[in-house]
Amino acid sequence: MTAYPMPTLTGDAALQVEAVPLTAIAEQFGTPTYVYSRAALTEAFQAYQHALAGRRASICYAVKANSNLGILNAFARLGAGFDIVSGGELQRVIAAGGDAAKVVFSGVGKTSVEMRQALDAGIRCFNVESAAELDRLASVAAECGKVAPIAFRVNPDVDPKTHPYISTGLKNNKFGVAFDDAIALYRKAATLPGIAIKGIASHIGSQLLDPAPAGEAAERVLTLVEQLATEGITLAHIDIGGGMGIRYSDETPPVADDYLAPVLKALADRSEEILLEPGRSLIGNAGLLLTRIEYLKPGQEKHFAVVDAAMNDLARPALYDAFHEVVPVIARDLPAQTYDVVGPICESGDFLARNRALKVADGDLLAILSAGAYGMTMASNYNTRARAAEVMVDGKQCHLIRERENIADLFALERRLPD
Ligand SMILES: Cc1ncc(COP(=O)(O)O)c(C=O)c1O
Numbered sequence: 001m002t003a004y005p006m007p008t009l010t011g012d013a014a015l016q017v018e019a020v021p022l023t024a025i026a027e028q029f030g031t032p033t034y035v036y037s038r039a040a041l042t043e044a045f046q047a048y049q050h051a052l053a054g055r056r057a058s059i060c061y062a063v064k065a066n067s068n069l070g071i072l073n074a075f076a077r078l079g080a081g082f083d084i085v086s087g088g089e090l091q092r093v094i095a096a097g098g099d100a101a102k103v104v105f106s107g108v109g110k111t112s113v114e115m116r117q118a119l120d121a122g123i124r125c126f127n128v129e130s131a132a133e134l135d136r137l138a139s140v141a142a143e144c145g146k147v148a149p150i151a152f153r154v155n156p157d158v159d160p161k162t163h164p165y166i167s168t169g170l171k172n173n174k175f176g177v178a179f180d181d182a183i184a185l186y187r188k189a190a191t192l193p194g195i196a197i198k199g200i201a202s203h204i205g206s207q208l209l210d211p212a213p214a215g216e217a218a219e220r221v222l223t224l225v226e227q228l229a230t231e232g233i234t235l236a237h238i239d240i241g242g243g244m245g246i247r248y249s250d251e252t253p254p255v256a257d258d259y260l261a262p263v264l265k266a267l268a269d270r271s272e273e274i275l276l277e278p279g280r281s282l283i284g285n286a287g288l289l290l291t292r293i294e295y296l297k298p299g300q301e302k303h304f305a306v307v308d309a310a311m312n313d314l315a316r317p318a319l320y321d322a323f324h325e326v327v328p329v330i331a332r333d334l335p336a337q338t339y340d341v342v343g344p345i346c347e348s349g350d351f352l353a354r355n356r357a358l359k360v361a362d363g364d365l366l367a368i369l370s371a372g373a374y375g376m377t378m379a380s381n382y383n384t385r386a387r388a389a390e391v392m393v394d395g396k397q398c399h400l401i402r403e404r405e406n407i408a409d410l411f412a413l414e415r416r417l418p419d
C-alpha cells in the first residue's frame with residue numbers, strides 16, 4: 001500500500017502528484033482543491049487483489065470514504081463492488097458506472113424507500129442490522145414482489161483497538177445484531193418468503209493497525225457459520241467488512257497481505273466467497289488537500305498560518321483531533337517556525353494541524369496529506385463556504401472530477417419569506 005508521502009519532489013523541489021506539479025493544479029483550478037492520484041488508488045486496490053489471489057473474493061469499496069463519481073468510476077473499472085449506506089450512495093454508484101449487482105447495503109437505518117430503490121436496482125445483498133429491519137425488509141420485498149438477498153451484520157464484540165468514535169464492533173455500539181441473537185434471527189429469516197439468506201457480515205471499526213482483531217472477528221463469525229450449517233442454513237459469502245488503517249504520521253500499518261493473513265487463515269478451509277468493504281485503505285493515502293496560506297499571523301504564544309482550507313473542507317482534525325501531515329509545496333530556504341495551520345472559520349476548533357515546524361511565507365501552497373478518505377465526503381458548507389474542487393491526476397493528465405461550488409448554488413434551494 002502507498003505510504004503517506006504520495007506526492008514526490010520535482011527537480012526544482014516543488015511537490016507533484018504523479019507527473020503533475022501541484023503548483024500547476026493550483027494555478028489551473030485554484031485552492032482549496034482535493035487532489036487524488038489514480039496510480040495510488042489503483043496500487044492500493046491491487047494490493048488487496050494480491051492478498052486475495054487464489055480465493056473467491058470481492059472487494060466492495062466503502063463509498064462513504066470518498067463518493068466522488070470519478071473515484072467510484074476508477075474503482076468500478078478495476079472491477080470493484082461497493083459497500084453503501086444510503087440510497088444516495090447507490091445512486092452515485094450507478095451514475096458512476098458501477099454495477100448494482102456488486103453492491104452490499106450496510107447501515108442501521110435503511111428506510112422503506114431506500115429498500116425499494118435497492119431492490120429495484122437489484123443489489124447483491126442487504127446487510128441487515130436489526131430484527132426490526134428484517135421485518136421491514138420482508139414486507140417491502142413482498143410489496144414489490146421481490147426477494148431480498150440478505151446477510152446479518154453480526155456484532156462480534158471484538159475490541160478493534162482504535163479511536164472510540166470509529167470503533168463499531170463492541171457490544172455497546174449501535175451497529176449490527178448481537179452475536180447471541182444471530183442464530184435465532186437466521187432461523188426466522190429462513191421462514192420469510194421475501195427473504196433469501198446469502199451470507200454473514202461483520203465490521204469492527206476503522207483505522208485498525210493491528211491485524212489480530214479482524215482475524216478474531218472472522219473466527220467468531222465462523223462459529224456462527226458452522227452452527228448455521230448444522231441447521232441446514234448455508235451461506236454463499238462471508239463479509240468481513242473494512243477497517244484496515246493507513247499511515248497518517250508515524251503509524252506502521254500492515255500491508256493488505258499482512259492485514260488479511262489472520263482472516264484468510266481463519267477461513268482457509270471454507271468455500272464461501274469472501275467479501276471485504278475497505279474504504280480508507282483504498283483512497284486515504286491517494287488524496288491530499290491543496291491549500292494556500294492567506295496570512296502568517298505571529299502571536300505571543302503561538303504563530304498561526306491562516307490558510308484558505310478549513311474544518312468545513314477537512315473535518316477530521318476538528319472532529320477526532322486527527323493528525324494529517326502538512327508539507328509545503330515549494331521547499332524554501334527559510335528558518336523553520338512552529339505554526340498552527342488554521343482556517344478562516346469562526347471556531348477555535350477550526351484547525352487542520354497544530355504545532356508544525358514549517359518553512360513558509362505568505363501565499364505559499366501547502367499539501368495536507370492522507371486526506372483522500374473521509375475528507376470531501378465529510379465536508380460541509382459551514383460559514384457559506386463553497387466546497388473545494390476535486391482533481392484526479394492520471395500520469396501527466398489532470399481531470400477535474402468536481403467543480404468548485406458556486407455560492408449561488410448553496411442557497412438556490414432557499415426562499416425569502418413572502419411579502
Ligand atoms: C459497514 C462498514 N463497512 C466498511 C467501512 C469502511 O471502513 P474503512 O474506511 O475503515 O475501511 C465502514 C466504516 O467504518 C463501515 O461502517
Ligand SMILES: N[C@@H](CCCC[NH3+])C(=O)O
Nearest residue numbers: 064166206207316373374
Ligand atoms: N469518518 C471517520 C471514519 C468513519 C468510519 C465509518 N464507519 C474518519 O474520518 O476517520
